[in-house]
Amino acid sequence: MIEVREIQKSFGEVEAVAGVTFDVGGGEIFGFLGPNGAGKTTTINILCTLVRPTSGSAALAGYDVVSKASEVRASIGIVFQDPSLDERLSAYENLIFHALVYSVPKDVREERIASALDMVGLWERRRDIVRTFSGGMKRRLEIARGLLHHPKVLFLDEPTLGLDPQTRNKIWEFVHDLREKENITIFLTTHYMDEAENCNRIAIIDHGRIIALDTPAKLKTMVGGDVITLSTADDEAAAEQIKELHGLEATAQDAKLILEVPDGEKFLAPLVRSLDTPINSISLRRPTLEDVFLKLTGRTIRDESAGALDSMRSHVRMRRR
Amino acid sequence: MNMNNLRAVYAIWLRDVIRYKRDKARVVSSLAQPALFLFVFGNGLARGLSINVATGGARTGYVAFIYPGIIGMTLLFTSMFTAVSIVWDREFGFLKEVMVAPISRASVAIGKALGGSTVALIQGGIVLLLSPFLGVKLSPLLIITVLPVMLLISFSLTSIGIVIAAKMESMEGFQVIMNFLIMPLFVLSGAMFPLTRLPVWLRSLTRADPLTYGVDALRGLILGPKLAEFSLALDLTVIALVGAIMISVAVYFFERQ
Numbered sequence: 012m013i014e015v016r017e018i019q020k021s022f023g024e025v026e027a028v029a030g031v032t033f034d035v036g037g038g039e040i041f042g043f044l045g046p047n048g049a050g051k052t053t054t055i056n057i058l059c060t061l062v063r064p065t066s067g068s069a070a071l072a073g074y075d076v077v078s079k080a081s082e083v084r085a086s087i088g089i090v091f092q093d094p095s096l097d098e099r100l101s102a103y104e105n106l107i108f109h110a111l112v113y114s115v116p117k118d119v120r121e122e123r124i125a126s127a128l129d130m131v132g133l134w135e136r137r138r139d140i141v142r143t144f145s146g147g148m149k150r151r152l153e154i155a156r157g158l159l160h161h162p163k164v165l166f167l168d169e170p171t172l173g174l175d176p177q178t179r180n181k182i183w184e185f186v187h188d189l190r191e192k193e194n195i196t197i198f199l200t201t202h203y204m205d206e207a208e209n210c211n212r213i214a215i216i217d218h219g220r221i222i223a224l225d226t227p228a229k230l231k232t233m234v235g236g237d238v239i240t241l242s243t244a245d246d247e248a249a250a251e252q253i254k255e256l257h258g259l260e261a262t263a264q265d266a267k268l269i270l271e272v273p274d275g276e277k278f279l280a281p282l283v284r285s286l287d288t289p290i291n292s293i294s295l296r297r298p299t300l301e302d303v304f305l306k307l308t309g310r311t312i313r314d315e316s317a318g319a320l321d322s323m324r325s326h327v328r329m330r331r332r
Numbered sequence: 333m334n335m336n337n338l339r340a341v342y343a344i345w346l347r348d349v350i351r352y353k354r355d356k357a358r359v360v361s362s363l364a365q366p367a368l369f370l371f372v373f374g375n376g377l378a379r380g381l382s383i384n385v386a387t388g389g390a391r392t393g394y395v396a397f398i399y400p401g402i403i404g405m406t407l408l409f410t411s412m413f414t415a416v417s418i419v420w421d422r423e424f425g426f427l428k429e430v431m432v433a434p435i436s437r438a439s440v441a442i443g444k445a446l447g448g449s450t451v452a453l454i455q456g457g458i459v460l461l462l463s464p465f466l467g468v469k470l471s472p473l474l475i476i477t478v479l480p481v482m483l484l485i486s487f488s489l490t491s492i493g494i495v496i497a498a499k500m501e502s503m504e505g506f507q508v509i510m511n512f513l514i515m516p517l518f519v520l521s522g523a524m525f526p527l528t529r530l531p532v533w534l535r536s537l538t539r540a541d542p543l544t545y546g547v548d549a550l551r552g553l554i555l556g557p558k559l560a561e562f563s564l565a566l567d568l569t570v571i572a573l574v575g576a577i578m579i580s581v582a583v584y585f586f587e588r589q
Contacts, residue, residue, distance in 0.1 A: 059432055085434035095425035099351050111343035112433040114336045140354075156429075 012037045012164060012196045013058065018067035020053055027053040029219035030067065035198060035212075037163075040190060042210035043200040044300065046310075050219040051200035052092060055168050058198070059089055072163045085113070088157030092168040092200075094149055096141050102128065102152050103137040106159055113160035127155040131185065147178030154185065158193075165189075167199040171206060183209055204300040215304060222307050227300060234298035234306050237275030239282070241293040242267045249288045256285050264311070271298075271306075340435035344443025345450065348414060352451045362410070362455040363462075366402045370466060374398050387526050390558035396468050397559070400550035401523025403459050404543055407486045408521075410455040412514050414448035415493025419500045437586040441494055445579055448490030449483055456482045468554060478553050484568065485546035488575030491582055492542070498585035521547045527561045545570040 013035035020028040028050040035041040043051045056062040058069055060080040068075065074082040096105050106124045109115075115123060128134040131151035141149060150170065157165055167186070171179040187209070190197060199210070207213050207227065214224040223230060243249040246268050250261040253270065257278075261268040272278045275295045283290060305311055352358065377383060378394035385397040421427040430440055457479065463470045470478075496509060521543035530538065538544050549567035552560030560567075 061428070061432060081434050084432055087432075089432055091425060091428055093425045095429045097347065097351075097421075097426050098424070099354060100347065104347075104350060108343050108347055109429070109433075111346075112340045112430065112435050114339060114434070 012039070013041075013069070013071050013198065015054075015058070015069045016067055018054065018057060018064045018069055020050075020057060020062065020065050026219055028057070028064075031214075031216070031219070031221050033214055033221060033224060035164075035196060037196055038190065038194045039212065040186070040197045040199070040210045042207050042213045043198075043216055044202065044204070044207045044213050044304070045200075045216035046202055049216045051216060052168055053219075054216075055089075055166055055198070055200060058083075059087060059166060060084055085160070086163045087166060088160065088162035088164070089166045090150070090153045090157050090168065090170055092172060094153070096149055096153060096156075098142040099140065101138050101140055102133055102144075105141060105152065106156055109156045109159050115160050123159055123161075127159050130158075130189075131155040147174050147181070150174060150178070150182060151185070154182070158189070158195075161193075162195065164196045164198060167197065169200055169202070171201075171203070179203075179206070204304070207300050213300070215300075215307060217304075217308050223303070230300060230303045231298045234302045235271040236273035236298070237271070237295060238298050238302055239270040239272060239275055239279070239293065239295050240267050241270070242291045243286065243288045244291065245288045249286055249290075252286055252288070253282070257282070262305075264305070269302075269305075271302075336434070337436050337439040340433065340439040341443040341446065344430070344440060345447040348417075348444070348447030349450055352414075352454070359455075359458070362406065362458055365409075366406055366459045366462065369402050369405070370395055370399065370462065385526055385559070387528050387559055387561075390556060392555055392559060393467070395466055396555060397526070397551075398524055399463070399466055399468055400554050401521065401547050403456050403482070403550055404485070404521060404523050404547040405518050406459050407452045407456045407482060407546070408489055408514065408518055408543055410452035411448050411486050411489035412493045412509070414451050415444065415490045416497050416500070416506060416509065418444060418494065418497035419503050419506070423503060431589070437589070438583040441498075441579065441582040441586045444494055445487055445490045445582065448493065449486035452486035452490065453479065453483050456486070470554065474553065478550065481549055481553065481568070484571055484575065485543075485549070488542060488546075488571050488578060491575055491578035494582040495578055495585060498582060498589065517541055517543045520544065522561070523547050542571065542574040 015031060015033050017030050017032055018028055019026070019030045031054065043054065045051055053062060057064050058071060058076060060076050060083050063077060070076065071083045072086045074086065076083050097108070100108070103124065106127065110120045110124065125134065128137050131154060133148060133152055133155065136144070136148070141152065144152065154170070171182055174182070183206070186197060189195060201207055210227065212224065212226055213230060214221045215230070216222070223233070241249070246263060246266070250263070250268055253259050253261050259270055259272065261270050279293070279295055283293065301311065374395040383394040385392050385394060418427065421430070460470065460475065460478070496513070500509070520538050520541040522538055527535070527538055527544070545562065545567040548560050548562050549564055549571070552564055552567070557564070
């Protein structure tokens, strides 16, 4: 459904996307996972024909995104990272506008708007002005709008950014439902690890490059088994001792030591017994995509996302929602 | 232009009209500013300085003289505000929704120009309703003639606004546009003073202002051709030409975005 070959995009000196190649099959939920500024939105913008790639090629539903932009646009639905509704129009009016510019045939227009609003649970609020909606309602309305013209591919750029966990879950239920009913291909970007678990396949992207691409389960096998996190009175001494006694490399992260072990449950007791340094806390868990990212890049995905500019941006976004 | 693009022009036009209808404050304020100029400023100036206007052998009271000018002002302000709302759309993301739609960029610019002209025409039409209070008689036939002229003026002015909005990065620039474009266009148009007996430098400036020809056309129609500086044919030609050039530039800018 989507074929991307060596796409590269530079803005002046800055290389936002440094040559990425991947395919997305029909009916797949495909996720782009990476920190802010990794090139996720730029890639989406190229696939949506909003940005021209500096080099490389991409095709969507068989249409080239540069030479057949119009056909591509008619085949896709997009929910942008930032809100893009007309807040002074009602929910219904926003959808009518969309139906008109996407040439939804007149005889099915009302019916599609009704079923789209019904699907996202906004039918009762159709006459209300969008400005009075909560962030989650606006998001759901945008998803309904993105589907109105029955696209083959739905792009969701950070679909749940700035939303509360309840609304996030609701939106995800809705996305899964949608895939089952309409067999639509879904391409999404996120920097929430737990959210990425919802995808069939994930591409982990960093500094404009894909550094891993697989199913969430397979990606997690890249981490050597289970993850033990412990904090001790003297982490440095503990790390040395662990290396000496168990031959394991412990990484320090946020004033804690992180260990990867094949069988965590069996290893826990010997580990506790073997350390001379008093242990403050210890925990064992299955690996998450966060661990995969840490393993691949040596950083947590949040490291870069707390910059001043970014927190200001998300602040602005929250205010608008 | 195929059916899809025509439908898109209609959608973009409809959106501006709905937004205008919903904005009651705008409808009320559309009357407040002209009323302030006509009843307070006009009256004060005319009475205080005993001004009558005499040009081309015709005489008229000052308030009646500036009336077509104030209609022109209303068209100018409304057209510009509606056009510049594109910058808001960009800031609030709605423009993206339009830009990824499978429609030509030309239809976006044209839809916006028609939307802005329609809203300006309605606002100008409301100012026409003030005529009985100013001692200006408007026959139904005259109103039917004036309205299309007002629409043409509005279309040209909105197109100028769209060209600017296409190049404007943020709403902060609006103050600059207000001071360096909208106010000069208004003041130089001869809305408030006759264009005869001006020093050469001012004369040339007024002639470079497209709104001058709009106000002149309205003045000729409403108060009689003797009070107009140019012929109606010349006025309409200049306005139409400016409109055609500006909408082409607007389409060009949009296609390159």
